[in-house]
Amino acid sequence: MTITYEWRGDFENEAVNALHSEAFDHAPLPIDWWVQVNRHSLGWVCARVASRLVGFVNVAWDGGVHAFVLDTMVVEDMRKAGVGTELVAVAARHARAAHCEWLHVDFDDHLRPFYFDACGFEPTDAGLIALR
Numbered sequence: 001m002t003i004t005y006e007w008r009g010d011f012e013n014e015a016v017n018a019l020h021s022e023a024f025d026h027a028p029l030p031i032d033w034w035v036q037v038n039r040h041s042l043g044w045v046c047a048r049v050a051s052r053l054v055g056f057v058n059v060a061w062d063g064g065v066h067a068f069v070l071d072t073m074v075v076e077d078m079r080k081a082g083v084g085t086e087l088v089a090v091a092a093r094h095a096r097a098a099h100c101e102w103l104h105v106d107f108d109d110h111l112r113p114f115y116f117d118a119c120g121f122e123p124t125d126a127g128l129i130a131l132r
Contacts, residue, residue: 056087
C-alpha cells in the first residue's frame, strides 16, 4: 500500500467533513473546507491511498512567522501507521519553506505522546481564554 502526501492538494469537502466527523467523533457538518483553507491557511496536507483521503492537516498562519497545526485527522483504520506523523512533517517542511519561524499546536492531553514524541514539538508555556 502506497500513501501519498500532497501539500495544498485538491479534495472534496464531503471527504474532509467525513474525516473530521470520524476523527473528532461528531455528526458530519456541512463545512466548506475548500473556501476556509484557501482564505485562511498557509496550506494543508492531504494523505491518500489511491484516491481515498486517509489523512488531512490544516496549517493556519498569521501571514508572518507563525504557523499553526489544526485539525490533524487520520482515518481510524490507518491510525498508528505513521500517517499523522508524516502529515505534520510535510506541514513543517512547507511552513519552513514559507519562512515561518514557529509551528504551533495545541491538543488534548492524550495526544501528548503523538505531538511531543512522534512529531518533535516541545512543551511551552501558553495561555488560553475559553470563549464558550
